[in-house]
Amino acid sequence: MFRRSGWKWRWHHPDLAFMDFSGHFGGPFSVLPWGVSTSRMQANFAAQVLRATLFAARAHAGQVRKGAAAEPYVNHVIEVAAILAEHGAPEEAILAGLLHDTVEDTETTDADLVAVFGPVIAGLVAEATDDKEKPKEIRKALQISQAPKHSEAAKQLKLADKIANLRSIADSPPANWNHARRIEYVGWAGRVAAGLKGVNPGLDALFDTTYRAALARLASEMP
Ligand code: ZN
Numbered sequence: 481m482f483r484r485s486g487w488k489w490r491w492h493h494p495d496l497a498f499m500d501f502s503g504h505f506g507g508p509f510s511v512l513p514w515g516v517s518t519s520r521m522q523a524n525f526a527a528q529v530l531r532a533t534l535f536a537a538r539a540h541a542g543q544v545r546k547g548a549a550a551e552p553y554v555n556h557v558i559e560v561a562a563i564l565a566e567h568g569a570p571e572e573a574i575l576a577g578l579l580h581d582t583v584e585d586t587e588t589t590d591a592d593l594v595a596v597f598g599p600v601i602a603g604l605v606a607e608a609t610d611d612k613e614k615p616k617e618i619r620k621a622l623q624i625s626q627a628p629k630h631s632e633a634a635k636q637l638k639l640a641d642k643i644a645n646l647r648s649i650a651d652s653p654p655a656n657w658n659h660a661r662r663i664e665y666v667g668w669a670g671r672v673a674a675g676l677k678g679v680n681p682g683l684d685a686l687f688d689t690t691y692r693a694a695l696a697r698l699a700s701e702m703p
Contacts, residue, residue, distance in 0.1 A: 583609045
């Protein structure tokens with residue numbers, strides 16, 4: 481399912497030279513002359529969002545969500561970024577939201593992200609990346625214990641990820657997940673979220689609403 485060819489070609493393709501815009505955070509913007517308009521900066525952020533979206537779409541090409549709808553995988557990361565943008569999360573969290581599954585689930589490396597998006601974005605993605613060398617149950621336990629230790633931007637990103645996943649578990653669950661497994665996932669997501677809350681009240685409230693809706697939906701579908 482993962483795309484194993486073509487990545488390096490895309491990486492070195494001259495059309496993608498524009499993707500090196502890593503100076504945004506703490507780089508050129510800190511030395512911009514007075515008079516550079518806010519709209520110019522907003523246009524720059526829009527360009528970065530679209531570049532990160534394109535990067536994610538290419539990295540996740542061919543991958544689909546596990547749910548019955550079999551949506552393209554990239555829809556998930558766009559949803560996470562949209563949740564963050566709609567709730568006033570910082571720009572770096574929104575950009576990292578678009579990229580948050582590339583290192584975990586595609587051929588993309590941390591070094592690739594540093595080269596294209598800079599160390600701040602790459603660092604946030606690293607905070608949201610599980611170590612797949614570890615057994616699944618250990619990774620799930622680590623997500624709970626590590627949650628309170630993350631940066632504020634990463635907490636928001638991880639909370640938005642859990643919100644998107646809870647929606648999917650309720651609305652379009654993986655075909656091979658039985659009712660008990662879905663309930664178990666919702667409970668685990670709640671325990672992770674407990675360590676992520678306290679940064680962005682809007683996101684906290686959206687998680688709680690989504691969590692309760694997922695539990696209500698599952699209760700109504702009790703076998
Ligand atoms: Zn995700």
